[in-house]
Amino acid sequence: MITVCTSQNVLLGFQLQPATIVINDLTGKIIHIHRQHLPRDQFPSHARYIDAGSNHILPGLVDAHVHLNEPGRTDWEGFLTGTKAAVSGGVTTVVDMPLNSIPPTTTLSHLDVKRSAAQGQCFCDVAFWGGVIPGNQVHLRSLVDAGVKGFKCFLIESGVEEFPCVTENDLHASMSVLEDIPSVLLFHAELEDFEKSQDQSTQTSDPTLYATFLESRPEKLEADAISLITKLQATYPSLRCHIVHLSAASALPIIRAARVRGLKLTVETCFHYLCLQADDIPNGHPEFKCCPPIRKANNRELVWNALRDGTIECVVSDHSPCVQELKKLDDGDIMSAWGGISTLGLGLSLLWTEGLQRGVTIGDISNWTSWKTAEHAGLSDRKGKLEVGYDGDFLIWDPNAEFEVTAESLNFKNKVSPYVNRKLRGKVLKTFVRGFLVFDCVQGFEGIEPVGKLL
Structure with missing residues (x-):
């Protein structure tokens, strides 16, 4: 089983470019990076395929x-x-x-x-x-x-x-x-x-x-x-x-x-x-x-x-x-x-x-x-960038979305922050850890299990 994520704007080497990332679901590692936007029919039918369109794919x-x-x-x-x-x-x-x-x-x-x-x-x-x-x-x-x-x-x-x-x-x-x-x-x-x-x-x-x-x-x-x-x-x-x-x-x-x-x-x-x-x-x-x-x-x-x-x-x-x-x-x-x-x-x-x-x-x-x-933190052998051999940790990011911070929108336990009522630009749409969805801005955490590891 593989997970495929593609976009016109993937951050590789700190530069945005069209690319398609392929992650092995068993290992959670990136196994291929194609430096072009590839359609669904280029991958096996069993692959999980995510097309982020023009939204950015960034390293976690x-x-x-x-x-x-x-x-x-x-x-x-x-x-x-x-x-x-x-x-x-x-x-x-x-x-x-x-x-x-x-x-x-x-x-x-x-x-x-x-x-x-x-x-x-x-x-x-x-x-x-x-x-x-x-x-x-x-x-x-x-x-x-x-x-x-x-x-x-x-x-x-x-x-x-x-x-x-x-x-x-x-x-x-x-x-x-x-x-x-x-x-x-x-x-x-x-x-x-x-x-x-x-x-x-x-x-x-x-x-x-x-x-x-x-x-x-x-x-x-x-x-x-x-x-x-x-x-x-x-x-x-x-x-x-x-x-x-x-x-x-x-x-x-x-x-x-x-x-x-x-x-x-x-x-x-x-x-x-x-x-x-x-x-x-x-x-x-x-x-x-x-x-x-x-x-x-x-x-x-x-x-x-x-x-x-x-x-x-x-x-x-x-x-x-x-x-x-x-x-x-x-x-x-x-x-x-x-x-x-x-x-x-x-x-x-x-x-x-x-x-x-x-x-x-x-x-x-x-x-x-x-x-x-x-x-x-001594994690640069597996974290911090999108590269073959690294963990498939990434997010889908809308750089143009705007939102206002509310206490209700905060996910930490005690919802006190100086940023409440502040208007911000740029929004995380989805977050993936080793290829597995861990957050979706629409569904939140519904149906999502914790997959984090202790390093």
């Missing part, structure tokens, strides 16, 4: 920064709802962060608990990051052997007590282990100035003002953290380090200088840092709160420029949901609200809508959200 997105939170905080999000939301936006692989689940993915036994919870629930493929916390360096090698794609740590308190931040001494203990292992160390790169934070704690600024929150997480926290990371890299030059969710443009010169020195440093940013700006955020709306914060318009343009020139390699969601009560929507207390933005299902449309204003192509977006993220 690889979202390398997602918090699915199960087990332990499944009321925040879960594998079932999180992966449904993912495939509704053309994401065919997610890489789950080691927090905010309980237990966190910091030991092999904790990874086993998480994988057991995920089994049979996933509509897309799921890989896992491990975590570095104080004292768990003895577990890192076994986690790599079990398949985790790398490790995340915090240089500032994470917000959950079971995942404490690390000190410079903790990092030496972990990096000395990781430098001999094919892995990557991911940093939440904000380094707290404890003396200043204590001074700020005595202030009585209005907690409903977005400016109050923005002032509490200045760009300097990111710049100081990245300076520390690059200093450590000089001692462990073989270990790749990665900055998650970069927001501060003032840190970009440090990153560029590290690259000149030959350090293995990679960087991601998020949809919200490219599509939102502090100038437009209304006071008393904690749904816009994330850490690091969304910054001002001029900062956003510098981040866009860094993405386009390759200083920032990729774009992810950092989907970080919580139950609605923790968002403090009723009293608008931004300072005490949970910091995280829910985006799964919207990222491609957000980036296309914003990118059209800057001359960005769909090939650019696919590079940032599929290929580079697959490389980052």
